[in-house]
């Protein structure tokens with residue numbers, strides 16, 4: 261079996277989820293190459309060796325440049341704060357190595373463009389971790405739209421709502437423009453923009469009516485390094501610092517097939533922990549998805565006799581009808 265040596269750059273929240281993924285993918289999917297968990301990079305204070313031992317990486321390093329350049333590495337996986345995606349990706353592409361980056365692809369539009377152009381001219385394979393595409397219910401929605409079940413799309417309504425960012429959360433990198441690029445917009449709208457492009461099969465052609473707000477303008481300066489959750493990071497005694505990104509961004513858009521759309525991303529939508537979803541209305545039917553009920557896809561079939569039309573809840577856990585389920589446990593497990 262051919263193998264590929266993977267380097268993971270970063271070991272926070274996504275460092276843990278990606279370690280889990282690299283360790284399990286071959287057990288559930290018949291991939292062409294077997295990924296080998298070769299080296300993980302982390303900051304000194306995070307103790308990369310302990311992370312490597314816990315998650316099954318063969319080596320640990322505090323020097324990402326050396327890791328990316330190492331001839332032993334075949335693929336670079338980037339799970340650092342957004343501003344650091346571009347330099348790592350540039351180094352991987354320059355070394356001719358495939359690289360995968362967490363979303364948003366970069367902290368700035370110019371970095372993102374430069375990364376895409378560099379990958380194209382070097383002919384290096386890349387991708388961005390838009391993981392919600394692989395939720396069986398979302399993949400089924402994509403398939404149903406392709407099959408023409410909801411007809412021509414007229415409305416796309418997407419929202420990604422979280423509620424973790426109250427005033428007690430310190431000034432993590434997620435609140436600093438220099439490190440994050442943007443707030444809820446890059447963090448959350450990035451996912452629903454990708455998800456609705458994927459499900460509709462259409463591109464966004466126009467945006468307007470955007471509004472952004474930062475409700476909490478100062479936060480206690482964070483001490484130490486990220487601990488592995490969205491809001492982790494101890495507070496220091498250095499006082500308060502400015503929040504330089506948005507807490508929420510809403511905007512309107514138009515899709516290439518003529519549909520109009522609204523997008524909303526928020527970090528202080530009380531009561532919504534990870535409510536990532538959409539409603540798509542077409543001429544023949546509609547689809548609704550809410551990640552807080554991730555196995556379910558809501559479907560309205562407007563081609564049925566009017567007397568029996570209504571929303572139905574599809575439990576997307578039946579193999580082989582529902583994407584990826586045959587790679588998982590028996591139905592509904």
Ligand SMILES: NC(=O)c1ccc[n+]([C@@H]2O[C@H](COP(=O)([O-])OP(=O)(O)OC[C@H]3O[C@@H](n4cnc5c(N)ncnc54)[C@H](O)[C@@H]3O)[C@@H](O)[C@H]2O)c1
Pocket residue numbers: 269270271272273274275302303306339340341342344362363364389390391433439447485486487488489490
């Ligand atoms: N696909 C998803 O659903 C999803 C979910 C969460 C985060 N993300 C993305 O993954 C990336 C990493 O997010 P995370 O939640 O794992 O972050 P995190 O704060 O938990 O971890 C960040 C890692 O990067 C390292 N790092 C390097 N330079 C740093 C610096 N200057 N400040 C802080 N840490 C630094 C840290 O040592 C740590 O190992 C981000 O781009 C984020 O947008 C994606």
